[in-house]
Amino acid sequence: MGTPENAANYTAKKYRTPDGAPCDIVIFTIATVEAQIHxxxxxxxxxxxxxxxxxxxxxxxxxxxxxxxxxPTESLYESARRELxxxxxxxxxxxxxxxxYSTPNRDPRGWIxxxxxxxxxxxxxxxxxxxxxxxxxxxxxxxxEALNTLHLAFDHHEILRDARARVQHKMLTTTIAREFLPEExxxxxxxxxxxxxxxxxxxxxxxxxxxATKTRQGLIEEARDDQGVKKTTxxxxxxxxxxxxxxxxxxxxxxxx
Amino acid sequence: MGTPENAANYTAKKYRTPDGAPCDIVIFTIATVEAQIHxxxxxxxxxxxxxxxxxxxxxxxxxxxxxxxxxPTESLYESARRELxxxxxxxxxxxxxxxxYSTPNRDPRGWIxxxxxxxxxxxxxxxxxxxxxxxxxxxxxxxxEALNTLHLAFDHHEILRDARARVQHKMLTTTIAREFLPEExxxxxxxxxxxxxxxxxxxxxxxxxxxATKTRQGLIEEARDDQGVKKTTxxxxxxxxxxxxxxxxxxxxxxxx
DNA sequence: GCAATAGTGTCTCTAAGACACTATCGT
DNA sequence: ACGATAGTGTCTTAGAGACACTATTGC
Numbered sequence: 001m002g003t004p005e006n007a008a009n010y011t012a013k014k015y016r017t018p019d020g021a022p023c024d025i026v027i028f029t030i031a032t033v034e035a036q037i038h039x040x041x042x043x044x045x046x047x048x049x050x051x052x053x054x055x056x057x058x059x060x061x062x063x064x065x066x067x068x069x070x071x072p073t074e075s076l077y078e079s080a081r082r083e084l085x086x087x088x089x090x091x092x093x094x095x096x097x098x099x100x101y102s103t104p105n106r107d108p109r110g111w112i113x114x115x116x117x118x119x120x121x122x123x124x125x126x127x128x129x130x131x132x133x134x135x136x137x138x139x140x141x142x143x144x145e146a147l148n149t150l151h152l153a154f155d156h157h158e159i160l161r162d163a164r165a166r167v168q169h170k171m172l173t174t175t176i177a178r179e180f181l182p183e184e185x186x187x188x189x190x191x192x193x194x195x196x197x198x199x200x201x202x203x204x205x206x207x208x209x210x211x212a213t214k215t216r217q218g219l220i221e222e223a224r225d226d227q228g229v230k231k232t233t234x235x236x237x238x239x240x241x242x243x244x245x246x247x248x249x250x251x252x253x254x255x256x257x
Numbered sequence: 258m259g260t261p262e263n264a265a266n267y268t269a270k271k272y273r274t275p276d277g278a279p280c281d282i283v284i285f286t287i288a289t290v291e292a293q294i295h296x297x298x299x300x301x302x303x304x305x306x307x308x309x310x311x312x313x314x315x316x317x318x319x320x321x322x323x324x325x326x327x328x329p330t331e332s333l334y335e336s337a338r339r340e341l342x343x344x345x346x347x348x349x350x351x352x353x354x355x356x357x358y359s360t361p362n363r364d365p366r367g368w369i370x371x372x373x374x375x376x377x378x379x380x381x382x383x384x385x386x387x388x389x390x391x392x393x394x395x396x397x398x399x400x401x402e403a404l405n406t407l408h409l410a411f412d413h414h415e416i417l418r419d420a421r422a423r424v425q426h427k428m429l430t431t432t433i434a435r436e437f438l439p440e441e442x443x444x445x446x447x448x449x450x451x452x453x454x455x456x457x458x459x460x461x462x463x464x465x466x467x468x469a470t471k472t473r474q475g476l477i478e479e480a481r482d483d484q485g486v487k488k489t490t491x492x493x494x495x496x497x498x499x500x501x502x503x504x505x506x507x508x509x510x511x512x513x514x
Numbered sequence: 515g516c517a518a519t520a521g522t523g524t525c526t527c528t529a530a531g532a533c534a535c536t537a538t539c540g541t
Numbered sequence: 542a543c544g545a546t547a548g549t550g551t552c553t554t555a556g557a558g559a560c561a562c563t564a565t566t567g568c
Contacts, residue, residue, distance in 0.1 A: 016329055018275045021359075021370050042519090072273055072368040076359040100357060100372060102278075102333040111329040113278050113370075115357060172511040173430070188519080194513065203514050205558060207521075210513060212556090219512065237519035239565040253510040254429040255476065256451065256467060257460050257530095299546090445546080462531060464548075469529090494546040496538040514557090 019110030023080040024067035024156065025095075026118040026163035027088065029126055030180045030196050031140060042188060042236050045196050046142050049160060050087065050126065051152070053137040058108045059153035063139075063146070065160065067114070080117040087138065094120040094179045098166045099159070106155050114154075118163045120179035171197045173253055175219070175246050184223040184243040187211070188236060211244075219251060220244040276367030280337040281324035281413065282352075283375040283420035284345065286383055287437045287453050288397060299445060299493050302453050303399050306417060307344065307383065308409070310394040315365045316410035320396075320403070322417070324371070337374040344395065351377040351436045355423045356416070363412050371411075375420045377436035428454045430510055432476070432503050441480040441500040444468070445493060468501075475506040 027050040034044040051063040066087045070079035077097065084093055101114045126140065141150065143164055147157065170176050171194055180193045187207045194201050203209065210220065223231040223243035232240035284307040291301040308320040323344045327336035334354065341350055358371045383397065398407065400421055404414065427433050428451055437450045444464045451458050460466065467477065480488040480500035489497035 015277075015326060018278050018329075020272075021275050021278070069272060070359070072275070073361055075361065076357060076370070097357060100333060100354060102327070104330055104332065113333070169509075172509065172513065174512070186520090201511075201513075203558095204560090206513070209557080234519095234566080237565090238567050239518080239520050241520055251512045252426075252429065253512055254458075255431070255508045255510055256429065256458075256463070443547090460531095461533090466530080491539075491546095494538090495540050496545080496547050498547055 016111070018113055020069050020112045021076070021115065022067050022069045022112065023076055023083055023115045023117055024065040024101075024159055025080055025084055025087075026065055026116065026160055027084065027121055027126075028118060028143070028163075028167060029121045029123050029140065030193060031123045033142075042192060045192060046144075047164075047196055048140040049143050049146055050138065050140055051146060051150075052087075053139070054153055062153040063141070063150050063156075064153035065116075065156045066138075070115075076115050077117075080115070084117075084119050088119075088121055088126055090119075090121055090125050094176070099162055101155055101159060103155065114159075116159045116163065118167060120167070120176060122180070168198050172201070175250060178246045184231065184233075184245050186233060186236060186241040186243060188241065190220075190244070218247055218249040221247050273368070275370055277326050277369045278333070278372065279324050279326045279369065280333055280340055280372045280374060281322040281358075281416055282337055282341055282344075283322055283373065283417055284341065284378055284383075285375060285400070285420075285424060286378045286380050286397065287450060288380045290399075299449060302449060303401075304421075304454055305397040306400050306403055307395065307397055308403060308407075309344075310396070311410055319410040320398070320407050321410035322373075322413045323395075327372075333372050334374075337372070341374075341376050345376075345378055345382055347376075347378055347382050351433070356419055358412055358416060360412065371416075373416045373420065375424060377424070377433060379437070425455050429458070432507060435503045441488065441490075441502050443490060443493060443498040443500060445498065447477075447501070475504055476508060477501040478504050 029048050029050070030045050031048045032043045033046050050066060052066050054060050054062055054064050066083060068079070068083050070076055074082070077095070080097075081093065081095055084090065084095060095117055096119075097115065097117050099116050101116060104111075106112070106114070143160070146152065147160060147164075151157075152160065167176070177190055177193045177197075180196075181189060187210065190210070191203075191206050221244065223245050225231055231243045233243055234240045286305050286307070287302050288305045289300045290303050307323060309323050311317050311319055311321050323340060325336070325340050327333055331339070334352070337354075338350065338352055341347065341352060352374055353376075354372065354374050356373045358373060361368075363369070363371070400417070403409065404417060404421075408414075409417065424433070434447055434450045434454075437454075438446060444467065447467070448460075448463050478501065480502050482488055488500045490500055491497045
């Protein structure tokens, strides 16, 4: 083996190369599952995931994560964003890479390394979704239902499980809760989003801590109108509740201090 | 387009496929840079990264992260582990996937999507390292030096920067400090590891909080010998200091509670 | 007035943060 | 005795956690 001086001497494709580098996208939303009937109260909400029923080999008929093969002219993020827009037509998505899936023979079509992203989307944006041409059907499932009762295509069960774990972790350590909330929200709505994603989360003093505690000051702030008057809403109750908004501040948490 | 019933109908390779899916590994260690001369005291330590000088096109002569092309018979983790062992001969590494790099034309050899791992290795293990056959030289660099003064091959500057950010974040939110420490360590040694990776970390009451605070109880415990007597060391000072060990407990931190 | 949700008063216990102090031990 | 690092005493202020209480308003 010599030391080639330039590209002309480089002999590519000496080895087998991958048969594709697709993206799979775990599109999460928090959906209202029980509308309030007559009484004013917080509706029940649950974490859902968008799945597509495959209409071609392999795993025809099974539910799968949306996705598709990436192209050499785009980065994987751009590819994922393109796929996401095809499904949801969301313009400025929360879209984050979280893992790669490369177990040999995970896809019968060949050596296919899949890149998994998750997206957080407001329920309202998924209202006008449409089926892509490679899918017989598109549907939102409760994540619990998808993991416990469906037989997903490929290794998508593992991908969905990993995605949920990642979102649960980020829900407690970052401010991604904002992706599931309107600009201005009440404390109870925030609390519900956290609990919907992290069922074990419980904190009787939540309101005090999130608003009054010095170390957390700056995380959220009271919403005010043009005159500086605090804004409230009574959409969830008879009594008006203070509206809050997230600030730009992203706290860093440490196990040591 | 019909609905093919099985693999025989599947026509693969309709599109261009990637030219390779390599792994790049950011191998971190914390190295002693000033041995104590005469006096007993903590040596200065710094975060270092292992780099390889390329001896072939492209970017011949530049320093690069160790890595190599993965094979269809192995997962990317196995591939990364194989590469890591070739460089360091470490048997049970801390090795974690953290990102993918797929910008078009990031590699002049073609459509090459690189998978970045970071490894945390004890300084002692890197003592008997050897050059792999595709590298002219192997060397440890201070991470600051590598980022500020070297011109790394490909997009390895970006990869190294991302890896450092990830390790800094995990240093504060997980117990990866253990990877840079002996089984049993003093509080000051732990404090130094955290500060070496995260220069902004400062906490005058560190010892109190990490040992006495209820919410952190279970993170570390006092090292004891067979008779249950507390173990101490005077390797860093004249006075003996208590030795501690990490437990299996991994705390979860939240910005809300 | 009732129901339903929003929000407060108040008490106890624990932690944070600061700073000066004591302890140990090789040289 | 000195120097260097390990570790403690103690005080003030803030937050956690619990629980019962008051407030608002549509019906």
